[in-house]
Amino acid sequence: MNIENLSGTVDRPEVFHTYYLRIATADGVFYKFGYCKGTVAHRYRKEPKGTSITVLALWPHASEAAALRHEEKLVKTYPGLRPYIGQCGPLIHGGNTEVYCHDVMGQEPPPASYIVRMLSCRYDAIYSHGYQARNPRASFRHLEGTVRYMDYAFGPKEVPNEGSYLQVPLASHEESVTLATEGYIDAVLNGSRLARPGVSKKALADALERYIPVSSWDDYASMEFEGRPFSKPRFDEWF
Numbered sequence: 001m002n003i004e005n006l007s008g009t010v011d012r013p014e015v016f017h018t019y020y021l022r023i024a025t026a027d028g029v030f031y032k033f034g035y036c037k038g039t040v041a042h043r044y045r046k047e048p049k050g051t052s053i054t055v056l057a058l059w060p061h062a063s064e065a066a067a068l069r070h071e072e073k074l075v076k077t078y079p080g081l082r083p084y085i086g087q088c089g090p091l092i093h094g095g096n097t098e099v100y101c102h103d104v105m106g107q108e109p110p111p112a113s114y115i116v117r118m119l120s121c122r123y124d125a126i127y128s129h130g131y132q133a134r135n136p137r138a139s140f141r142h143l144e145g146t147v148r149y150m151d152y153a154f155g156p157k158e159v160p161n162e163g164s165y166l167q168v169p170l171a172s173h174e175e176s177v178t179l180a181t182e183g184y185i186d187a188v189l190n191g192s193r194l195a196r197p198g199v200s201k202k203a204l205a206d207a208l209e210r211y212i213p214v215s216s217w218d219d220y221a222s223m224e225f226e227g228r229p230f231s232k233p234r235f236d237e238w239f
Helices: 064-077 138-143 181-189 203-212 215-221
Strands: 001-007 015-025 029-036 052-061 113-120 124-131 165-167 176-181
Touching: 029 064, 029 138, 029 165, 029 215, 052 064, 124 215, 165 203, 176 181, 181 203
Parallel strands: 001 052, 113 176
Antiparallel strands: 015 029, 015 052, 113 124, 165 176
């Protein structure tokens, strides 16, 4: 691991620190807020040689409580997209859930994304993030099929015996898209299943007529949007 301190603040071993990092690996460039006891160099000493870490900002604190409060303030002040988890991310020894895919302190915008609601008979409703162009998890595609949190990273997962996922334009907005399997649509239209609130029979019948199949989040360019936006769910399954 190569580490360079460009913050202008000495990385001291006797205090707590909060920090803002630039992390460069073969998988791309990433950014991260965090806190540690002692030096940042010691915190990341076990990362592999191919990882280059630049300390862009560093703040010393007399106590862990003070460092934690400052870290929370930084995250609230600089909201951004943190799409990483587990092995999906640049760090080998933990901390990927706090990693951003864009430079939040440098005011770099995140990749354009949207919420996806996937309706099926088997799973009812599952939610995920889709990306209009640049998928920040693309460098970690090798994990697909090996860990559950990557199941919907690149598109909807096929549901056995339910056909393709179709977009539902009358229940879709540019920032929140509804998909439904052909099996789910048939079940609602023939009366064997109740329509979900916000997704009417009319909308599902229209989806079947337009027939816009979606197998990848890259299919966003072919989608149509004539519905109202919806927000992240509180109780449904989220990936």
